[in-house]
Amino acid sequence: MKLSLLALSCILIVMSGCSRIIKGDGKVEERSVPVEEYEELSIACPTGKIYYNQSEETSTLLVTTDLNIYDMLNIYVSGKTLVIKLKDTYKDKFIWPSEFTIHASSPKMKEIDLAGKAEVNLNGLFTAEKLDISVAGSGKINLNDSVLVDRLSTSIAGSSSIKGKALNVGTLHSEVAGSGRYELGGTAQKVSIEIAGKGTIKAYDLKARNVSCEVAGFGIFQVYASQSLNLEAAGLAKLSYKGNPSLSTEGIVMTRKAD
Structure with a gap:
């Protein structure tokens, strides 16, 4: 009897799932x-x-x-x-x-x-004074061509990703809440990155002057900075950087110069 009830329950679950497709x-x-x-x-x-x-x-x-x-x-x-x-x-x-x-x-x-x-x-070429981008869930946003923006703000919630390899921005502010991923390139004057959870930042190709990073959880940072690079970690951070910036870290940070 127990096996019959179990089999019936499994059938009902499968049928319920199929009805949602x-x-x-x-x-x-x-x-x-x-x-x-x-x-x-x-x-x-x-x-x-x-x-x-x-x-x-x-x-x-x-x-x-x-x-x-x-x-x-x-x-x-x-x-x-x-x-x-x-x-x-x-x-x-x-x-x-x-x-x-x-x-x-x-x-x-x-x-x-x-x-x-x-x-x-x-x-295609995109120009604006300001652009805000946010993605939640497991979606993807790809900035496939040149993006000329004075102020660019991006946000990831969940396991989503944002890619932009031809950025030309004044200031860039990027956030991760969850397990998001960034792949960035181009040029920027000022970059600030915040991770809450687990995030990966691949931005060797983003030639920035000043970079500031914060992580609560676990973060992997691969960045370029020519003038200043700051990282504050409440948790664990792995920092690999290019350029010759003045470097300041706080918390548990594993640091490596990549060039």
Whole structure:
């Protein structure tokens, strides 16, 4: 009897999981979605790839996916924010589309907010006075081309990653809460990094003048600094650096000069 009840329980669990999976119907179409002007992106998608380009033209949005998946999306502009997410009815479902691709463009972009497992790609030359980027979950944000920004702020929550190998920024502030990862390159005047949890910073190729790091937990830092480098650790930090900065560390820090 106990074995029968156990088997029945397992079957019910499997059936419950399957009922939460929604597959694409295979009828993939590209749709041009009329949108108002927007300066911010808020994306909460469990999957898919999003490509953003800065353009002098009016804001545009193209969505390519299965027809049944498209009907599950809630797309609208609130204020200056373009919101792309699942309708409340489907937010607890596992979406398995045949394809899920979004192409977006606008003259200005001030903030990109990603939640879920999707991937955002910022393509082409991007210029702005200020840009805020945040990603939560296990998503990816790739800054694939030149980014010219006076103030760049980035935030990772969960096991997400942010890559940007051609940055040209005045000040960069980056945070990790969880087990996030950064891969950065380019130039910067001032860089500040904060890790709460476990984070990895690979930034040998980011030629910065002044770098300041803080970690509560465990952090791996690979950075370049030409003038000053400071690291405060409440936990354990592994610091490997290039350049010839004045160095200051506090806490348990394993330090190595890489060049």
